[in-house]
Amino acid sequence: MYKNSVNAIILSVALVVCAFLFSNAFQNRNKSSDTISVTGLGKTDFISDLIVWSGSFSRKSTTLKEAYASLDADREKIKKYFSGKGIAAKDVVFSAVDFNKNFETTYNENGTIRQNLFTGFTLSQRVTIQSKEVNKIEELSRQSSELINSGIEFYSNAPEYYYTKLAELKVQMIAEATKDASTRAQSIADNANADLGKLKKSDMGVFQIIAQNSSEDYSYGGSFNTNSKNKTATITVKLVYQVE
Incomplete structure (x- = not known):
């Protein structure tokens, strides 16, 4: 009978521990899913200088x-x-x-x-x-x-047309895309009566350069038009924020 009592106690403790772990995991899962994912766009027109x-x-x-x-x-x-x-x-x-x-x-x-x-x-x-x-x-x-x-x-x-200040232009566009994404995230949070928390993740999209006012297709690996003097450059930035 003593042995049965010990087994019962051990089983009870195990059930409590499992319940605690499950509850904690469930809470963490819900917490990690409370995020906002937004994509911002940086876009600018420029004229080739080379x-x-x-x-x-x-x-x-x-x-x-x-x-x-x-x-x-x-x-x-x-x-x-x-x-x-x-x-x-x-x-x-x-x-x-x-x-x-x-x-x-x-x-x-x-x-x-x-x-x-x-x-x-x-x-x-x-x-x-x-x-x-x-x-x-x-x-x-x-x-x-x-x-x-x-x-x-x-x-x-x-x-063939090129732009010698492309590196500086890209930095400016990344900043613009990041600001755009941040503004979108804040707007979503405000409309959902939530507070925007810390930034959890950021990813930069592909840098694209196409001719201005053209129907030129974007490429998965990035487009780099050299046939047109007047060009349009775009880049995207994806941000993931915690929601509180």
Whole structure:
């Protein structure tokens, strides 16, 4: 009988402890769930302050020496042309020369190759301008057909636009997004007759840059538009507050 009494006492204590632990866990669960989760937005329009424009030119000849001589002559014409447009020499960079051997392939009636006849060389070179004079280089890219009219086989690429103060802009936008999220959280708490407690968690969303007034899609990994001079940047910040 003594043994049964001891077992009964132990069981009673165990039940009390389990009840206490369950009650405490339940209270903590409810406490942890009393939170407000909000997302704030930081958004700003800006104009690019750096432009990168590039193009390429090429020459063909039956001999490598003649092809190099022709390409050198074109390079000097391009330098002179840019200088005449007020472009600083330090902003103009020429790449190394690429060359390819050209062959003309003939085939037999059954489709097999009869012979590869060497026809000469093609030499090409790329020129890139990087400048903060965005409007000037932008206009120059539109006038590049003048180089073609001068006898140069010049192929122009679309300009790329960048912003050199992007790091500072991002910091400002994070602050704006955080303030926006905090204001939203306070508004929710006020309307729910609750007090906003401590900040429990914060997460920063993806930084996006798209063209202004465009239907350009946002990317999961972040967009970075370089095709437009006028851009819109956005970033989100998610905050989780305790509610008291």
